[in-house]
Amino acid sequence: DAKTTQPTSMDCAEGRAANLPCNHSTISGNEYVYWYRQIHSQGPQYIIHGLKNNETNEMASLIITEDRKSSTLILPHATLRDTAVYYCIVRDAGGTSYGKLTFGQGTILTVHP
Amino acid sequence: DSGVTQTPKHLITATGQRVTLRCSPRSGDLSVYWYQQSLDQGLQFLIQYYNGEERAKGNILERFSAQQFPDLHSELNLSSLELGDSALYFCASSVDLDRGWNIQYFGAGTRLSVL
Numbered sequence: 001d002a003k004t005t006q007p008t009s010m011d012c013a014e015g016r017a018a019n020l021p022c023n024h025s026t027i028s029g030n031e032y033v034y035w036y037r038q039i040h041s042q043g044p045q046y047i048i049h050g051l052k053n054n055e056t057n058e059m060a061s062l063i064i065t066e067d068r069k070s071s072t073l074i075l076p077h078a079t080l081r082d083t084a085v086y087y088c089i090v091r092d093a094g095g096t097s098y099g100k101l102t103f104g105q106g107t108i109l110t111v112h113p
Numbered sequence: 114d115s116g117v118t119q120t121p122k123h124l125i126t127a128t129g130q131r132v133t134l135r136c137s138p139r140s141g142d143l144s145v146y147w148y149q150q151s152l153d154q155g156l157q158f159l160i161q162y163y164n165g166e167e168r169a170k171g172n173i174l175e176r177f178s179a180q181q182f183p184d185l186h187s188e189l190n191l192s193s194l195e196l197g198d199s200a201l202y203f204c205a206s207s208v209d210l211d212r213g214w215n216i217q218y219f220g221a222g223t224r225l226s227v228l
Contacts, residue, residue, distance in 0.1 A: 032214050034216075038156075041201060041222070041224075042221060042222070043115065043117070043203050043205075043219035043220050043221050043222050044156070044203070044205075044219045045115070045219070046216050046217070046218060046219075049214055049216065051214070087156075091215075100146070100158035100161065100169055100171055101146075101148075101156075101158065101205075101217060102158065103155055103156035103157075104155070105155060
């Protein structure tokens with residue numbers, strides 16, 4: 001699976017949009033981008049995923065650049081409950097790595113009042 | 114609530130002992146995954162089962178083993194426990210249909226403390 005690079009930490013004011021970047025410059029054509037978050041030792045929570053088009057769901061939006069080498073997770077109106085570690089994961093749809101998710105260090109997002 | 118149930122929530126045991134962690138996947142999910150999260154290693158994939166068969170393996174120690182039963186629940190067995198095995202153990206499940214993407218839903222985890 002392609003390697004991802006994320007900032008170690010970010011801050012955001014409550015009510016403002018949180019934009020979390022992820023670099024995945026070695027991504028290949030059949031690899032999907034997934035975002036998960038983990039709130040204080042709870043189980044990781046799925047947020048969103050995409051291949052090449054921008055995606056939106058009730059939790060967030062995912063913007064993937066045209067060359068697919070980077071993406072941004074957008075939380076449109078961050079709340080204190082969005083404080084968590086956010087993981088950007090690139091995973092091949094098939095092959096021997098089909099099963100696993102490879103978690104990096106993620107971005108610690110802190111939402112301030 | 115992800116729909117994935119893990120028991121027990123906490124487990125305290127001594128070095129050299131053996132423990133069993135249990136996971137019930139979401140209804141309809143055929144795949145179960147086990148992950149370990151320790152302070153120094155982060156979240157690490159251990160093993161995946163699909164419909165009772167082992168499908169993928171990560172850096173799982175030989176002292177650890179897992180199985181998935183006909184009712185699709187899974188157990189992770191940890192034996193000859195060492196202090197370094199203290200960690201959070203997460204189970205995840207997915208439908209695992211033949212498609213390009215696959216979402217894993219995680220349980221709340223079992224916190225294992227080896228004293």
